[in-house]
Amino acid sequence: AEVYAGLLAGEALMLNLAQMEDAHLKQDQRALEVERTVSLSAVYAGLPSNSFNLSEKVTELVKKGAGNTGNGLNTLAFGTGTDTKTSLQASLSLAYLDVFKDYPASLGKTRRIKQISVTLPALLGPYQDIQAVLSYGGDNNGLARGCKALAVSRGMNDSGQFQLDFNDGKFLPFEGIAIDDKGALVLSFPNATSKQKAMLQTLSDIILHIRYTIR
Template sequence: MQSSASALFSSAEPFLTTGAALNMAPNIFGVATGGAVWGAALTASGMVLQFSANSVQATAQRIQVSEEYRRRSEEWKQQYQQADAEMTSIDRQLDALAVRQQAAQTSLQQAQTEQANLQSTMQYISSRFTQSSLYSWLIGQLAALYYQAYDAVLSLCLSAEACWQYEMGDLTSRFIQTNAWNDSYHGLLAGETLELNLQQMESAWLSRNQRRLELTKTVSLKTLLGDSDFANLIAAGTVNFSLDEKLFDNDYPGHYLRQIKFVTLSLPTLLGPWQDVRATLTQTSSSTLLKADIDGVNYLNDATSGNAANVVTNLRASQQIAVSSGMNDSGLFELSFGDERYLPFEGTGAVSSWQLSFPRPKSSEQKAILDNLSDVIVQVHYTAVSGDSDFASTVEKTL
């Protein structure tokens, strides 16, 4: 309607303008009863249009105000509905917050209860006997005991290694690691390391423990020393003799690693009823050639020549036996090869020096036995390894 009123105002303008223009025209021609207004009709038409426009504008304004009120009412209604919805949402949020508050209170109660339990547990742990200080003390004690046990076991393992070297005639091979203990970890896994070393040593033993040549060397001291020297020594009660390298090379040139298994003594003499001989055989030195080395043979024949790099001397030195029967007497009640202990002189070098002594040689009974002693027979039972033919030929040239 505002548009219509504007259109009417626009339509009235031409009439009013034209009427005003006509009113300016002179009206002096002719005879007039009254004044002649030329633009009155147009002005009247324009005014009618203005009135209509004003009426339409007033109506439009009234309608506009009415619509504004209606629109405002609808907006207020919508705002009311929105506020009501927001109130409903807020009520729900309040309900949710109440639930969360209740859950928080429950959690707080649980936390307080748990805190009380933890405090009780902490008080118990801090006051009980088995606390951290006890375990620290136990660690120190067990570490010290474990190290002592490790040290004892290591000594046994090294002894086993020494026995392996002694029996195999190999003094260079090593199996036992002496640095298995680690202080930073209180020796953890040290036992497993030693166990592995023992298994390696056992494997080497099984692969290398081959049967060697088994030989017996019978020696007459009367023949070895000569009649006069033998008689003088017997009279003195002590006989010193040596079984040198040539004595064995004369039988088997080219042998090496000669190791005694056991030794027996025979003393041919006259004995009375229930009478025993009394003599002690002591090994004063021994030598073993570990490899087929001609320099080692020369050294055994003459210590001023050759090279002793492959010669080992005086293993388990100063062993001795006492004989009583005088007939193939080994100095043992029973000669048993299954004994866990080494036999007397077992493993020592067959090339050796000995002392045979007779206790109290001036006593009547001992003197009677020595006067009737015709000889002393020494039997050396030993094992050896045979070298190749070139080594045997070279050794034979030294004889």
């Protein structure tokens, strides 16, 4: 009986190894890589209710130093907290973009963000930088430490990294968020009524380059 038990244990082990190898091959298969470019100006102008012109509203709110506009998770507003009351915040609902429907479900139902970059069309003086922070307002408990926000300083396809490297062993900001998640991306501009006021008054759009994978 002990011999038979040993043989069966070996067979069970071989089966487990085969299952592990199969799972690894499925997980390790090359994912489809997609980039979705999003214009917040177009999103805000197309809202079903409370639509608005991004450039005009930014100028208006910055002059007032307060206020808000928009609908649901798609809004432009000044922060209400002690640290954010002088920060202008533009938010975008991921689910509202309906990115999942861009490609057939037959290609794969697991669609997750790999990386996000930001472009800010605005007039800048010589050697002038931008200060902005892109954060995620949804369930970010599953994100790795240091991956819940990125700092924007250049404003031209800005990844928040000195050098973007997709082969880096570390997770990138926002990597792993489901493309149809119910949360929102929030771009905050600190010092919106002082240091960055002139720049914001020339801001014509906010462009997000959302790169994601399909498995």
